[in-house]
Every structure is written in C-alpha cells, then in structure tokens.
Amino acid sequence: MEVGQMQRRLAEYTKSLFMEGILDAQFLQLQQLQDESNPDFVVEVVTLFFDDSEKLLNDIARALDQQCVDFKKIDAHVHQLKGSSSSVGAQRVKNACVAFRNFCEEQNAEGSLRCLQQVKQEYNLVKNKLETLFRLEQQIVAAGGSVPMIESSF
Amino acid sequence: MLESKNGMKDGLLNSIKAGPPALLELSSKITALVVDDNTLNQTIHHRLLDNLGIQNQVVGNGKEAVDVHCSGKNFDLILMDMDMPVMNGIEATRKLRSMGIRSLIAGVSARSAEKEKQEFIEAGLDDYQEKPLTTIKLASILHKVKKDG
Numbered sequence: 001m002e003v004g005q006m007q008r009r010l011a012e013y014t015k016s017l018f019m020e021g022i023l024d025a026q027f028l029q030l031q032q033l034q035d036e037s038n039p040d041f042v043v044e045v046v047t048l049f050f051d052d053s054e055k056l057l058n059d060i061a062r063a064l065d066q067q068c069v070d071f072k073k074i075d076a077h078v079h080q081l082k083g084s085s086s087s088v089g090a091q092r093v094k095n096a097c098v099a100f101r102n103f104c105e106e107q108n109a110e111g112s113l114r115c116l117q118q119v120k121q122e123y124n125l126v127k128n129k130l131e132t133l134f135r136l137e138q139q140i141v142a143a144g145g146s147v148p149m150i151e152s153s154f
Numbered sequence: 155m156l157e158s159k160n161g162m163k164d165g166l167l168n169s170i171k172a173g174p175p176a177l178l179e180l181s182s183k184i185t186a187l188v189v190d191d192n193t194l195n196q197t198i199h200h201r202l203l204d205n206l207g208i209q210n211q212v213v214g215n216g217k218e219a220v221d222v223h224c225s226g227k228n229f230d231l232i233l234m235d236m237d238m239p240v241m242n243g244i245e246a247t248r249k250l251r252s253m254g255i256r257s258l259i260a261g262v263s264a265r266s267a268e269k270e271k272q273e274f275i276e277a278g279l280d281d282y283q284e285k286p287l288t289t290i291k292l293a294s295i296l297h298k299v300k301k302d303g
Binding site: 026029030032033038041044045048049052076079080082083084086087088089 | 192193194195197201202205237264286289
C-alpha cells in the first residue's frame with residue numbers, strides 16, 4: 001500500500017474512534033503535546049493507562065469476590081479508573097465508571113458485577129482500537145511517511 | 155463576543171498559540187511543582203507545563219511537597235492533586251499555608267462533588283480545576299500567576 005493511502009486509512013480510522021465515542025477531545029490534547037522532542041508521548045501515556053487500568057480491574061474483581069464486599073474500597077478503585085480513562089480520553093470507559101460508582105453507592109453487588117463486565121468490555125475495546133491505531137502509525141513511519149496531525153474539527 | 159468577558163484569558167491563550175517567543179516571555183520565569191501520586195497524571199502534567207516552557211518538578215504525594223519546601227525550594231505554581239497516599243492534597247495545602255508558602259496553589263482533582271471541592275478550596279487553594287487538565291485550563295491558572303506575580 002502506498003503511503004498516501006495508508007495516511008488516509010489512518011485518518012478514517014482515527015475519525016471513527018471519535019464518531020463512535022470511544023475517544024474524546026482529551027486524546028487530541030495528548031496528540032498536540034507530542035512533538036519532535038517527545039515523539040512517543042502518546043504511546044508512553046497510553047501504555048501507562050493500560051498498566052493502570054489492568055491493575056485496577058484486577059483489584060476491583062478481587063474486592064468484589066470477597067465474602068464481605070468493601071464497596072468503599074471498590075468505589076475508590078473505580079474513581080481512579082475514571083480519572084485515568086478521562087486523562088487519555090477513553091470516554092466510554094469513563095462513562096462506564098460513572099455508572100459503576102452509582103452501584104457502589106447503593107452497595108449493589110449484582111449491579112457492580114455487571115458494571116465490572118461493562119467496564120472491562122469497554123476497556124478491551126479501546127485497548128484494541130488504540131493498538132491498531134499505533135500499528136497503522138508505525139506502518140506509515142516504516143514506509144517513510146509522516147503521521148498527519150489530526151484536526152479537531154469533528 | 156468572548157472578548158469582553160474573557161478578554162485577558164483569550165489574550166494569554168493567543169500568546170500561547172503564538173509560539174515560542176511570546177510563550178517564553180510569558181512563562182520562562184515561572185517555576186512549578188506537580189504533586190500527584192499517579193504516574194499517568196504526573197507524565198501529562200509535566201508535559202503540559204514543559205510544553206509552555208515552564209520549568210517543573212514532580213513529587214508523588216503531599217508529604218514530599220512539604221519536604222521539598224522544607225529543603226528551601228520555592229515555586230510560583232503548585233498543581234496539587236487531592237487523593238494521595240501518605241498526605242493528601244487537603245492536608246498538604248493546609249501545611250504549606252501554615253508554613254507561610256504563598257505560591258499559587260491550584261487543586262487539580264477528578265472530584266466533582268461540591269462538598270469535596272469546598273473542603274479542598276478552604277484548605278488554602280487559589281484555584282481549582284477538574285481533571286483532566288488541559289492547556290486551556292492551565293492557561294487560566296497561569297493567568298492568575300502572572301497577575302499575582
């Protein structure tokens with residue numbers, strides 16, 4: 001595939017992530033902070049997000065699996081996950097966390113388990129999509145092209 | 155239409171957008187301290203400040219922020235998280251104010267409930283921004299540093 005075609009494919013793919021609400025404007029903010037002196041800033045931050053999220057999802061699952069569930073502790077973990085996801089613009093993970101916190105407040109174990117599944121699903125989705133996005137970018141760079149700057153017009 | 159209301163803020167944003175020369179003049183002399191326990195936030199806040207030419211140091215909790223000041227360092231701006239281990243942002247802000255630290259302290263937290271925010275602000279904040287921090291939010295904080303400084 002020629003570089004121009006790959007660049008158009010990347011642009012379309014990125015746009016779809018915003019259209020589907022998987023990413024929000026915060027992700028554009030991160031892209032704007034990436035420059036020649038910080039060429040891997042977005043990948044670096046997103047990798048930290050993956051590490052953070054996986055640890056928190058494990059902590060939440062473990063806490064929900066106890067005989068006597070500590071909802072305050074779970075709420076603190078979900079709050080952290082909400083913070084991390086909003087920092088990278090993973091909008092659907094963030095929204096799922098907001099819903100989750102309501103069930104924590106109600107001390108609703110069944111609802112919390114359902115929310116955990118929902119958050120996990122949204123997390124896996126955004127992880128998958130971001131990995132694909134980075135792969136497309138790498139392919140363009142490997143073919144000698146440059147990754148076009150995304151316009152925040154949509 | 156925004157000019158009458160936010161004229162000064164817009165002016166600052168324009169100078170940020172105008173690129174390095176205007177930017178350097180504005181922020182090269184400002185020093186900042188990032189206080190946050192989360193590596194992800196540390197990385198983003200550090201880069202946001204760096205991007206505006208603001209020299210900054212990062213610490214992992216309120217106690218470390220207090221210790222840095224005890225060792226004699228001073229900053230124009232402190233970006234303070236709220237929920238942190240060892241010493242949270244509320245305690246740290248109170249402690250710093252009681253030590254006579256007059257830096258502009260901006261609370262930066264994901265907490266949005268009025269009551270939680272209020273306690274943090276009353277501890278001695280000059281400004282409060284909800285996470286995630288952006289260049290625009292940072293610019294509105296910097297405007298206060300400039301005005302006060």
